[in-house]
Amino acid sequence: MLYDPPIDSTSSTQGPDGDTDLMLRCGGGDRAAFEELLKRYETRLLAFIRSIVRDRGDAEDLFQETFLRVHRAAPRYVPKARLSTFLHTIARNLALNFVQKKREKPVQPVVEPATAEEAGRGVDLDALRTTLAAALSALPPNQREAITLRYVSELPYKRIAEVMGAPMGTVASWVHEGLKTLSPSMRKFGPMAGEEER
Amino acid sequence: MSHPVTPVQLLLHDAGELDAAEARAVSLHAAGCAECAAQLAELRTLGALVAKGGLPEPQVLRRQRVIAAAFGVSHRRIAWGLALAVAAALLFAVGRAWWPAGRTVPPKPANPWVARHHEALQRLDRRPVELARGPGEPGAGIGSAPIGPEPGDAARAAVAKWEAIAGVRALYPARVPEGMRFRQARVAGDAVEVTFAGGGKSFTVFAGAGDGVERVEGTVVAGTAAGLRFVIVGEGLGAADLKLIRESLERPAPK
Numbered sequence: 237m238l239y240d241p242p243i244d245s246t247s248s249t250q251g252p253d254g255d256t257d258l259m260l261r262c263g264g265g266d267r268a269a270f271e272e273l274l275k276r277y278e279t280r281l282l283a284f285i286r287s288i289v290r291d292r293g294d295a296e297d298l299f300q301e302t303f304l305r306v307h308r309a310a311p312r313y314v315p316k317a318r319l320s321t322f323l324h325t326i327a328r329n330l331a332l333n334f335v336q337k338k339r340e341k342p343v344q345p346v347v348e349p350a351t352a353e354e355a356g357r358g359v360d361l362d363a364l365r366t367t368l369a370a371a372l373s374a375l376p377p378n379q380r381e382a383i384t385l386r387y388v389s390e391l392p393y394k395r396i397a398e399v400m401g402a403p404m405g406t407v408a409s410w411v412h413e414g415l416k417t418l419s420p421s422m423r424k425f426g427p428m429a430g431e432e433e434r
Numbered sequence: 435m436s437h438p439v440t441p442v443q444l445l446l447h448d449a450g451e452l453d454a455a456e457a458r459a460v461s462l463h464a465a466g467c468a469e470c471a472a473q474l475a476e477l478r479t480l481g482a483l484v485a486k487g488g489l490p491e492p493q494v495l496r497r498q499r500v501i502a503a504a505f506g507v508s509h510r511r512i513a514w515g516l517a518l519a520v521a522a523a524l525l526f527a528v529g530r531a532w533w534p535a536g537r538t539v540p541p542k543p544a545n546p547w548v549a550r551h552h553e554a555l556q557r558l559d560r561r562p563v564e565l566a567r568g569p570g571e572p573g574a575g576i577g578s579a580p581i582g583p584e585p586g587d588a589a590r591a592a593v594a595k596w597e598a599i600a601g602v603r604a605l606y607p608a609r610v611p612e613g614m615r616f617r618q619a620r621v622a623g624d625a626v627e628v629t630f631a632g633g634g635k636s637f638t639v640f641a642g643a644g645d646g647v648e649r650v651e652g653t654v655v656a657g658t659a660a661g662l663r664f665v666i667v668g669e670g671l672g673a674a675d676l677k678l679i680r681e682s683l684e685r686p687a688p689k
Contacts, residue, residue, distance in 0.1 A: 267501070267505060270504065270505075271497065274497050274501065275492070275497065278492050278497060279490050280489075282496075283489055283490055286490070287488075299500075300499060300500050303500045303504065304500070304504055307504040361486070361487065364483065365487045365488075367487075368483065368484060368487035368488060372484075384484075384488060386481070387481045387482075387484040387488065388484065388485060388488040388489055392449060392451055393445075393446060394451060404446070404451070405442060408442040408445045408446050409442050411445060412441045415477055415480045415481065415484075418480055418483075418484070419476065419480060422483050425483055
């Protein structure tokens with residue numbers, strides 16, 4: 237299997253290093269716990285916010301605001317839902333509100349430059365990122381969000397459905413439609429598909 | 435060609451999110467269907483590419499910024515604090531300018547008894563005591579003779595009049611510091627406040643201080659005279675002044 241198992245397994249948040257435990261410790265003012273949460277969700281949440289606002293600077297601001305909200309909410313946090321759902325929901329609400337206020341401003345696809353280490357691995361990550369950013373940018377918002385939540389944030393469909401407030405089948409359908417649309421522009425990165433099959 | 439399994443089912447099956455019966459049906463079909471297997475492979479590959487190309491780089495600086503914002507004092511808070519401080523200073527300045535000339539705020543005593551006494555005087559109508567009434571008149575009887583450094587007969591007589599007020603004995607020291615004069619006496623209920631002033635200095639004697647009132651550090655000094663305790667609240671007094679007052683108070687009350 238190409239992907240890690242969905243993080244929906246019941247044990248992932250229960251241990252001493254689980255998300256819930258970290259969040260509860262955050263609520264008690266534990267700075268280290270907050271830092272750990274931040275580290276865990278940094279890239280996934282940022283990618284998700286970018287998939288909505290599609291501007292690097294705005295996404296960074298909203299990412300910070302998301303974690304400030306999390307920090308403020310931590311003392312009152314009751315672990316009813318999965319923390320990943322909670323975090324993505326906060327991020328989504330902030331990002332959608334932001335987009336609503338800033339509607340119609342033309343946006344450039346967010347492209348993350350490859351690091352020197354990545355470039356040294358022989359993977360044309362810059363090209364992949366540029367192509368992917370452009371292709372994602374052309375997708376309808378629901379498809380872009382669903383794909384990012386599934387493959388970047390690695391949320392199971394059930395959780396994506398909760399975050400996006402849509403039925404699970406609909407979410408999977410958005411993912412499928414989106415991937416189909418991405419397919420032609422991603423074909424040139426075939427070697428990665430070959431790697432997967434080894 | 436129509437399939438019993440949809441691409442959405444393939445995706446959900448691949449994610450392990452189909453219920454057992456549906457998952458079994460999809461598995462059975464996909465195992466023998468090259469088209470579905472190819473489609474699933476393509477979807478997986480695309481998903482992997484998205485995962486690879488869609489993940490931004492983690493940045494220590496980014497995290498540090500968030501942590502600083504969450505745990506540090508924000509610039510906005512500092513700005514608000516400064517604005518409030520400036521507003522408070524302005525209010526204070528305006529208040530002082532507006533405060534009528536000559537109206538003084540009594541010093542706030544540290545001693546609890548003196549504090550209560552102060553409160554009583556503030557709460558009740560602090561009527562200036564009319565001076566120079568006849569001895570023994572109720573509620574007054576306070577002599578008007580200025581009290582100099584060495585009180586003469588007039589001052590001694592005034593003391594006697596003061597003592598005519600029930601519960602009040604020897605309200606002021608037999609001697610006051612050089613250059614100071616009796617300024618005013620005010621009563622409110624059974625509380626009496628006598629102020630002496632002069633040369634930019636003043637001190638106030640609260641009569642009737644109960645047992646247990648001892649010397650209080652700072653501007654409040656307690657002394658005794660003939661068994662009666664006094665509490666003095668002074669303004670602008672130096673250590674020499676306080677010493678003199680204390681010595682005066684410790685003298686036996688004039689007879």
